[in-house]
Amino acid sequence: MFRLGAKQIARAAAPQARNYATLREIEMRLKSIKNIEKITNTMKIVASTRLNKAQRAMQASRVFNESEAEFNKNADPAKTEELKEEGAEAATTPEDKTLLIVVSSDKGLCGSIHSQISKSARKRAQALNGNVDIVAIGDKVKAQLTRTHGDNVKLAFNGVGKEAPNFTEVALIVDEISKLGKYENVEILYNKFVSGVSFEPSTFSIFTSDAIANAPGINKYELENEEITKDLSEFSLANNLLTAMAEGYASEISARRNAMDNASKNAGDMINSYSILYNRTRQAVITNELVDIITGASSLD
Amino acid sequence: MFRQALRQVAKQSSVVRRTYATEAASTPSDALKLSLALPFQTLYTDSEVEQVNLPSINGDLGILANHIPIVEQLRPGLLEIISKGGETEQYFVSGGIAMVQPGNKLTISAIEAFKPDQIDLNTVKNLIVDAQKRADSQDEVVAAEANIELEVLQALQLVAK
Incomplete structure (x- = not known):
């Protein structure tokens, strides 16, 4: 009991004795928050300037992808799958694996962008009963997916997404992906840039050459030779991947800008409350000292 | 099952009809x-x-x-665009896909495109010599890559001024 009481006293006495130290502590804390605010603010400015460039790249790649989209709308290879499924019913082979290409990047500090895309990748994998092979583009998404789907991740790339993607980079990735073998279904998961403040995980489906050749609307087009469907399928993978990466990049930059904007605002709030606390503590220390001096002086009288 | 199939057919034919109609209208x-x-x-x-x-x-x-709708793969060569006024724009393209869509639309997705006057003939010639050396390589991959390079460069040589 006595011991406990002694401890209590010691603890109560400590903050009084360390008044100066707390003041210094607050000061240091305040300084570090100010520094962090400077950093987040700079990152925000950097992201804002990059955003324009990223959006331009995204716009260009969207146009680049448009002819493909229009062809798909007219020829409609998606229907091939439906027709096939209806015709064959249960005869579809269960070992048809889906290749899921998840597009993200290496860098963090950009809000929920990576976790959202991996969440939707997990959901998609679950919908397909785990019968998927995953290609992760970007370290962040790789780390998150290997945790839950370690066996499914077949291939991972890093070092992408530092700048707006270019076609050479994409072609190299596609080359590696095509070495994995042939897949009946290929899907690209990416963050679609909706506006400066929002993005949503979306999908591109890549159709195989067979699906294109058997598409219900393919007769609208005159094809010189049959081989072109294969070229088209490969080209469309590269094409869509480029668009996906450009959209992902733009979404990431804008998400980073928002995240950094929020961080700067929060730092500003903290700076305010800490400066008030700092001033108050300083005033308290001064008052304490004055009390000490005056009591000392009056005791001498 | 049958009904579904029927609906599919019905849907398809209506799609076809609609495209023809919009084509005429648009x-x-x-x-x-x-x-x-x-x-x-x-x-x-x-x-x-x-x-x-x-x-x-x-x-x-x-x-x-x-033009009827087509899908064409491009080879390295000169793309000529003749505008309404009769002026000709030329671009050298390295490859890509061109599609004529229903509705009188031509969409070209090219990997690279440059105007002929942006190309330096001397550099092209040097690169050709370099690629020719590699085309004789024992390594099949290197030789194949060099041959593709040669194809592009020779097309470039014809175009460059």
Whole structure:
């Protein structure tokens, strides 16, 4: 009991004795928050300037992808799958694996962008009963997916997404992906840039050459030779991947800008409350000292 | 099951009918609309042009208005765009895909496109010599890559001024 009481006293006495130290502590804390605010603010400015460039790249790649989209709308290879499924019913082979290409990047500090895309990748994998092979583009998404789907991740790339993607980079990735073998279904998961403040995980489906050749609307087009469907399928993978990466990049930059904007605002709030606390503590220390001096002086009288 | 199939058929035929109808309706001006896009840049978007000459792998093609829908793979060569006023724009393209869509639209997705006057003939010649050396390589991959390079460069040489 006595011991406990002694401890209590010691603890109560400590903050009084360390008044100066707390003041210094607050000061240091305040300084570090100010520094962090400077950093987040700079990152925000950097992201804002990059955003324009990223959006331009995204716009260009969207146009680049448009002819493909229009062809798909007219020829409609998606229907091939439906027709096939209806015709064959249960005869579809269960070992048809889906290749899921998840597009993200290496860098963090950009809000929920990576976790959202991996969440939707997990959901998609679950919908397909785990019968998927995953290609992760970007370290962040790789780390998150290997945790839950370690066996499914077949291939991972890093070092992408530092700048707006270019076609050479994409072609190299596609080359590696095509070495994995042939897949009946290929899907690209990416963050679609909706506006400066929002993005949503979306999908591109890549159709195989067979699906294109058997598409219900393919007769609208005159094809010189049959081989072109294969070229088209490969080209469309590269094409869509480029668009996906450009959209992902733009979404990431804008998400980073928002995240950094929020961080700067929060730092500003903290700076305010800490400066008030700092001033108050300083005033308290001064008052304490004055009390000490005056009591000392009056005791001498 | 049957009904579903029937519906499918019905849907399809209606789609076909609709496209024909819209095709007729959406082309009051009988001009060819060209979109020429690179991965990083858009050169033309739905601009009305007179004629486009394409270097396809099956030979050169001239596309005028009301061309039937086609899909063509491009080979390295000169792409010519003749505008309404009769002026000709030339671009050297390294490859890509050109599609004539229903509705009088031509969309070209090229990997690279440059105007002929942007190309330096001397550099091209040097690169050809370099690629020719590699084309004789024992390594099949290197030789194949060099041959592709040669194909592009030789096409470039013809175009460069």
